[in-house]
Amino acid sequence: MLRFRQGYYADVRVEDRYTTSVRYRNGVAEENKSSCVKKAFIRVFDGKMWYYASTYKLDDLQSELEALYAAATPDYFVHDHPAIKKLQVHTKKKLRFAGDCVKDVPAENKQAVLTQRFAALSDSPYVKMSTALYADRYSVYHFMSSKGADLEYDYQLCGAAFTVSLSDGKNTFDNRCQFTASAFSALDVTDERVKAMVDEGVNYLLHAKPVAPGVYPVILSPEVAGVFAHESFGHKSEADFMIGDETMRKEWELGKKVGSDILSIYDSGKISGSGYVPYDDEGTKAGKTYLIKNGVLSGRLHSAETACDLGEEVTGNARAMNCDFEPIVRMTTTVIETGGKTKEELFANVSHGYYIKTYKHGSGMSTFTIAPSLAYEIVDGKITVPVKIAVITGNVFETLNLIDGLSDEVEITSSITGGCGKMEQWPLNVAFGGPYVSISKMNIA
Amino acid sequence: MNYEKSVKNITSYSVSVTNNAVTSLRVSEDLKTSVRVYEDGKIGVAGAIGECSESSLLEEARQKLNQGIPYPYCPAPAIRRSERGSDEIISYNDFVPACKSLVKRLSESFPDFIFSNKINEEKYWQSYSSSSGAALNYKSNNITMALTIKAKDSANIMDLMYSAVQNRYSEDEIVADAGALLGVYKNRLQIPEGVLVLIPADIVEFLVPHLVAEKYMAGSGIFNGRLGQKIFDGKVSISLSRKSDNKENLPFFDCEGTVLKGDEYPLINGGVLSGLLTCKRSASRYNLPLSGGAEADFDGVPSCGTDGVRILPTSNSLKNLVQGKAIYIAVTSGGDMTTSGEVGLPVLLAYVYEDGKLLGTLPEFSLSGNIFDMLGRDFIGAAKNDAFSFADETLIVTRMKINA
Numbered sequence: 046m047l048r049f050r051q052g053y054y055a056d057v058r059v060e061d062r063y064t065t066s067v068r069y070r071n072g073v074a075e076e077n078k079s080s081c082v083k084k085a086f087i088r089v090f091d092g093k094m095w096y097y098a099s100t101y102k103l104d105d106l107q108s109e110l111e112a113l114y115a116a117a118t119p120d121y122f123v124h125d126h127p128a129i130k131k132l133q134v135h136t137k138k139k140l141r142f143a144g145d146c147v148k149d150v151p152a153e154n155k156q157a158v159l160t161q162r163f164a165a166l167s168d169s170p171y172v173k174m175s176t177a178l179y180a181d182r183y184s185v186y187h188f189m190s191s192k193g194a195d196l197e198y199d200y201q202l203c204g205a206a207f208t209v210s211l212s213d214g215k216n217t218f219d220n221r222c223q224f225t226a227s228a229f230s231a232l233d234v235t236d237e238r239v240k241a242m243v244d245e246g247v248n249y250l251l252h253a254k255p256v257a258p259g260v261y262p263v264i265l266s267p268e269v270a271g272v273f274a275h276e277s278f279g280h281k282s283e284a285d286f287m288i289g290d291e292t293m294r295k296e297w298e299l300g301k302k303v304g305s306d307i308l309s310i311y312d313s314g315k316i317s318g319s320g321y322v323p324y325d326d327e328g329t330k331a332g333k334t335y336l337i338k339n340g341v342l343s344g345r346l347h348s349a350e351t352a353c354d355l356g357e358e359v360t361g362n363a364r365a366m367n368c369d370f371e372p373i374v375r376m377t378t379t380v381i382e383t384g385g386k387t388k389e390e391l392f393a394n395v396s397h398g399y400y401i402k403t404y405k406h407g408s409g410m411s412t413f414t415i416a417p418s419l420a421y422e423i424v425d426g427k428i429t430v431p432v433k434i435a436v437i438t439g440n441v442f443e444t445l446n447l448i449d450g451l452s453d454e455v456e457i458t459s460s461i462t463g464g465c466g467k468m469e470q471w472p473l474n475v476a477f478g479g480p481y482v483s484i485s486k487m488n489i490a
Numbered sequence: 491m492n493y494e495k496s497v498k499n500i501t502s503y504s505v506s507v508t509n510n511a512v513t514s515l516r517v518s519e520d521l522k523t524s525v526r527v528y529e530d531g532k533i534g535v536a537g538a539i540g541e542c543s544e545s546s547l548l549e550e551a552r553q554k555l556n557q558g559i560p561y562p563y564c565p566a567p568a569i570r571r572s573e574r575g576s577d578e579i580i581s582y583n584d585f586v587p588a589c590k591s592l593v594k595r596l597s598e599s600f601p602d603f604i605f606s607n608k609i610n611e612e613k614y615w616q617s618y619s620s621s622s623g624a625a626l627n628y629k630s631n632n633i634t635m636a637l638t639i640k641a642k643d644s645a646n647i648m649d650l651m652y653s654a655v656q657n658r659y660s661e662d663e664i665v666a667d668a669g670a671l672l673g674v675y676k677n678r679l680q681i682p683e684g685v686l687v688l689i690p691a692d693i694v695e696f697l698v699p700h701l702v703a704e705k706y707m708a709g710s711g712i713f714n715g716r717l718g719q720k721i722f723d724g725k726v727s728i729s730l731s732r733k734s735d736n737k738e739n740l741p742f743f744d745c746e747g748t749v750l751k752g753d754e755y756p757l758i759n760g761g762v763l764s765g766l767l768t769c770k771r772s773a774s775r776y777n778l779p780l781s782g783g784a785e786a787d788f789d790g791v792p793s794c795g796t797d798g799v800r801i802l803p804t805s806n807s808l809k810n811l812v813q814g815k816a817i818y819i820a821v822t823s824g825g826d827m828t829t830s831g832e833v834g835l836p837v838l839l840a841y842v843y844e845d846g847k848l849l850g851t852l853p854e855f856s857l858s859g860n861i862f863d864m865l866g867r868d869f870i871g872a873a874k875n876d877a878f879s880f881a882d883e884t885l886i887v888t889r890m891k892i893n894a
Contacts, residue, residue, distance in 0.1 A: 076790060101539045371514065434828070
């Protein structure tokens with residue numbers, strides 16, 4: 046039992062992380078491991094500065110805590126500090142996944158998810174290399190604070206990812222698909238989807254044509270719309286960029302019109318998948334926060350420190366990648382809400398433009414950039430030939446105002462292999478989603 | 491039984507800088523041990539975090555042989571070598587005061603700007619030993635400056651970043667570097683026509699996946715079938731370098747105990763594709779030389795890594811490569827390359843460069859070009875950015891199309 050001292054705020058986060066990684070290349074096993082890593086992250090606040098320690102010495106957490114106390118200066122009113130007052134106190138033990146845990150799944154069952162797909166994965170003469178990856182993670186978190194928080198909760202995700210490297214001797218292309226679920230029993234990996242991924246990749250390899258750089262109408266798939274929401278606006282909603290910055294406060298005043306009337310974006314840690322965060326790493330319970338509602342700036346994402354600085358409420362978005370790092374403001378699951386059109390109606394409105402179906406990576410500041418993987422030309426409302434596009438890019442605010450159509454169903458994309466990067470912390474598990482999104486003008490390069 | 495053991499110990503101090511103030515100190519210690527055993531063409535791996543018993547790990551690794559993961563046993567040469575890079579740069583007790591002093595000076599010297607993010611000092615130690623008699627040790631320290639900079643009147647979350655990794659510390663030089671960037675930041679210029687562009691050398695990362703042996707040998711990379719052939723201008727040389735002058739705490743050996751001749755392996759030599767990135771598995775499978783870049787998780791099977799790949803300077807001075815004005819690309823938003831080698835690079839911040847100095851900033855634009863032209867007929871050279879003192883940045887001098 047940890048002994049917290051008077052005169053300091055302190056909290057301790059312990060994560061017991063179990064992971065599995067099974068990988069085959071061209072049907073040959075390259076990796077098959079299960080790891081258990083248990084580490085702790087300790088925070089002490091003395092009213093002026095935070096003192097952190099990341100440690101694997103779990104038997105000696107009290108000594109680590111004492112070392113941080115020694116570096117800090119006591120303030121006997123620290124629990125009255127407005128940032129500390131923002132911190133929630135929950136005492137709960139809820140292990141949602143313990144009864145259906147990936148730790149209990151036999152290793153051969155995990156391998157079979159991959160080995161059963163080998164035929165579908167290599168069913169084309171253009172496949173020059175294939176990789177199949179199974180990964181899972183089960184984390185149990187224990188969070189305690191000097192305010193009395195005592196929380197135990199868990200996180201789980203498993204999935205499989207398949208990649209093919211294709212070549213016709215002249216051109217090359219890599220295509221991939223991924224399956225995820227919150228429990229192994231719900232993981233639905235099918236030959237059909239793997240085969241469809243290979244076939245679509247081959248079509249792209251053989252028929253993709255270059256695009257003349259320029260400005261075009263664009264339709265984003267739900268997956269790409271999700272990464273667009275994350276990169277274009279989600280990062281701007283992370284309030285740690287605004288601490289003590291008067292210009293940012295004026296520019297980002299709630300109620301300001303920032304996008305098209307049909308656009309609403311929210312972030313929520315309550316959605317199952319890779320962005321599931323029932324409590325953040327300061328012990329704050331997950332919420333649903335509208336960032337944009339009907340085109341109007343409606344909220345932002347907070348830690349206790351940023352909520353205090355901006356006079357707003359905590360949102361459950363103080364997150365750390367693992368126990369090597371302190372929590373900073375991060376997204377969880379970021380979603381563009383539906384609109385009123387069908388997917389078919391959105392495409393029918395485009396006489397000449399491009400459909401961005403999948404992506405390789407994205408980034409965003411004042412300008413966002415997404416590097417497409419699969420992309421197609423749209424002619425007279427129909428998806429036609431595949432195209433090679435290095436990046437799509439645009440000014441965030443101009444582009445948010447150019448959204449002119451949203452389809453009527455949202456798809457959420459979880460990821461078992463990647464995640465979000467912010468400064469030194471990459472990859473953090475997040476998810477995102479949206480409907481099909483039509484944008485009247487976007488730069489294509 | 492054939493085995494190898496690797497131990498990595500990293501201690502770091504890191505401060506957060508928030509709006510021109512040092513707001514936190516983080517102390518981290520990480521100790522990881524890996525043991526790998528080899529038998530009958532198979533590998534077994536065990537790893538531990540923290541103090542551990544070598545005999546227990548050996549036994550665990552031996553049991554993992556049952557997983558049947560094929561891996562060739564290629565014993566590391568019985569080399570015994572120890573190398574010590576930089577000593578401690580700033581002591582633990584002096585670290586926060588030094589960071590506070592720097593941040594105070596930066597905020598006072600550049601009152602129109604806000605500095606945030608991280609300053610980090612890392613103490614790195616790694617060893618490798620094997621049943622074949624190899625005993626390798628490496629110890630070094632470095633400092634990483636990762637400061638975001640925002641103009642106070644800007645609505646951007648950041649406007650530029652000052653990044654530097656060094657094995658020494660100089661507050662004066664860091665302030666001078668910031669001065670080179672910020673002293674002319676508000677001097678808005680027009681995009682000069684027909685000039686060279688100076689691109690940070692990390693654009694080479696677009697090429698790295700195509701230099702990996704598995705991808706190349708599968709015929710699915712952009713250099714398909716061109717090993718031994720000239721692919722770029724004769725001045726272009728790209729190597730995997732583990733030389734002791736690196737600032738990244740990169741040991742002279744990889745995780746499999748491979749030590750390179752001259753601590754360097756040429757991938758592109760004088761424009762010729764001369765080597766591929768390998769680990770012992772891919773080198774054995776394709777009968778290729780070891781590139782010395784294998785990496786592995788503490789409990790994982792080694793695979794081909796890419797740390798240390800860099801373009802070699804063609805000149806001691808950027809001034810020798812650039813006559814008149816050029817455009818220095820300071821901040822990009824992502825960017826990527828298609829499978830045909832077409833590069834798209836949205837540029838958020840660029841400066842006009844002339845004679846070792848930055849003159850002013852340019853409006854946003856994007857760059858496009860083909861990598862075979864950028865490093866081929868349009869390649870002028872590569873050299874250290876001489877506008878900076880502390881930051882050790884290599885720039886590629888070439889031509890690209892500017893889309894304003």
